[in-house]
Amino acid sequence: MHKFPLKLEKRLEIRKEQNSLRTLGTSNNLIDFSSNDYLGFAGNRNLFFKTEQLLKEQEMCKNGATGSRLLSGNHKLYPLAEKEIKNFHGAPAALIFNSGYDANIGFFSTVPQKGDLIFYDELVHASIRDGISMSHSKAYKFKHNDLEDLKKKLKNITSEPTSEIYIVTESVFSMDGDSPDLEAFSAYSEKGNYHLIVDEAHALGVFGEKGKGLVQELGLEKKVFARINTFGKAMGSHGAVILGSHLLVQYLINFCRSFIYTTALSPPSVAAIISGYKLLGEQESNEENIEIKKLQENIRFFKSEVNRLKLQNKFIKSDSAIHCCIISGNDEVKNIADQFQDKGFNIKPILSPTVTKGSERLRFCLHSYNSKEEITSLLQLLADLPINT
Numbered sequence: 001m002h003k004f005p006l007k008l009e010k011r012l013e014i015r016k017e018q019n020s021l022r023t024l025g026t027s028n029n030l031i032d033f034s035s036n037d038y039l040g041f042a043g044n045r046n047l048f049f050k051t052e053q054l055l056k057e058q059e060m061c062k063n064g065a066t067g068s069r070l071l072s073g074n075h076k077l078y079p080l081a082e083k084e085i086k087n088f089h090g091a092p093a094a095l096i097f098n099s100g101y102d103a104n105i106g107f108f109s110t111v112p113q114k115g116d117l118i119f120y121d122e123l124v125h126a127s128i129r130d131g132i133s134m135s136h137s138k139a140y141k142f143k144h145n146d147l148e149d150l151k152k153k154l155k156n157i158t159s160e161p162t163s164e165i166y167i168v169t170e171s172v173f174s175m176d177g178d179s180p181d182l183e184a185f186s187a188y189s190e191k192g193n194y195h196l197i198v199d200e201a202h203a204l205g206v207f208g209e210k211g212k213g214l215v216q217e218l219g220l221e222k223k224v225f226a227r228i229n230t231f232g233k234a235m236g237s238h239g240a241v242i243l244g245s246h247l248l249v250q251y252l253i254n255f256c257r258s259f260i261y262t263t264a265l266s267p268p269s270v271a272a273i274i275s276g277y278k279l280l281g282e283q284e285s286n287e288e289n290i291e292i293k294k295l296q297e298n299i300r301f302f303k304s305e306v307n308r309l310k311l312q313n314k315f316i317k318s319d320s321a322i323h324c325c326i327i328s329g330n331d332e333v334k335n336i337a338d339q340f341q342d343k344g345f346n347i348k349p350i351l352s353p354t355v356t357k358g359s360e361r362l363r364f365c366l367h368s369y370n371s372k373e374e375i376t377s378l379l380q381l382l383a384d385l386p387i388n389t
């Protein structure tokens with residue numbers, strides 16, 4: 001048997017010592033305050049059958065895409081999906097990727113060029129950071145949601161007259177649930193002729209009319225250079241889209257390696273994306289399609305219960321479906337999460353190094369299908385626990 005490299009073994013040992021070793025759990029039947037399935041679309045039977053029907057109507061009863069989109073994989077559901085998505089989001093063009101991770105590493109490793117500058121929020125998702133680290137441009141982080149810090153950093157850095165400047169943020173931060181002042185960021189970017197990129201992974205299905213996202217809620221779609229939406233969260237399926245100009249999409253098709261050198265999504269996956277968008281479009285058209293309304297009611301109720309139980313100082317301020325309670329220390333937060341699991345709630349501890357040491361947290365994800373009773377019992381349990389924040 002091959003000997004496992006000692007250096008790697010040591011890294012695993014350190015993880016164990018820090019009580020931060022990652023292991024794969026199995027899904028359970030606990031009350032869901034953990035998944036990203038904000039609207040219940042992943043388990044929505046109606047949506048499943050609509051997807052099946054669409055595949056049959058389109059005579060696309062196929063299991064796989066058979067190749068990259070530039071070779072044999074660009075099956076006819078792709079243009080249908082991209083048309084539906086760009087219209088829904090009021091964007092000139094849309095390009096589907098296999099995942100949000102692929103979209104972000106592809107975009108950031110391909111678009112900013114040598115000599116260009118990237119300024120990114122210090123808490124952006126790992127996929128953005130990985131893409132930036134693969135890029136040939138220089139990158140600087142600014143303090144979380146802090147436009148003044150961004151301005152200061154930008155002022156202090158000399159750029160070439162030919163440098164393009166890219167500013168990167170998220171409309172909802174995945175491990176905090178909070179949002180930047182997107183209107184201020186976009187006004188600043190517009191004034192300076194900078195390119196603003198917004199990852200909307202956790203805003204799609206949550207903010208805006210019919211869940212179109214925060215950029216559209218604020219009417220900023222013409223002011224951003226690119227938006228990244230992912231389908232593994234509120235859409236309940238898999239994949240992602242980059243929204244932007246026709247030229248941006250043409251450029252990505254030609255140069256973006258995570259788009260080019262991979263097998264395309266299968267017809268069932270793309271059909272699920274189309275059906276998901278149709279279901280978003282039908283929100284509040286009848287008494288059944290009210291998932292977004294229910295989610296928003298639950299967000300409001302959760303926040304009012306947090307206040308009633310005087311827990312507000314423990315939580316990061318958020319209007320999204322993600323609410324985080326800071327509990328310092330991996331041991332402490334794991335122990336508290338276990339107590340929630342024992343009482344039947346699926347709550348995940350977020351450990352360092354995923355978040356910075358000392359800011360470990362419990363992450364509560366809210367859904368359209370959580371009941372008010374579940375929310376109250378959950379928060380009552382939190383209020384009853386002796387917690388060091």
Ligand SMILES: Cc1ncc(COP(=O)(O)O)c(C=O)c1O
Pocket residue numbers: 099100101102104125127170174199201202230231232239240
């Ligand atoms: C903000 C953000 N962007 C991108 C991604 C990656 O998306 P995907 O899960 O589709 O790869 C995630 C997922 O965790 C995310 O939270």
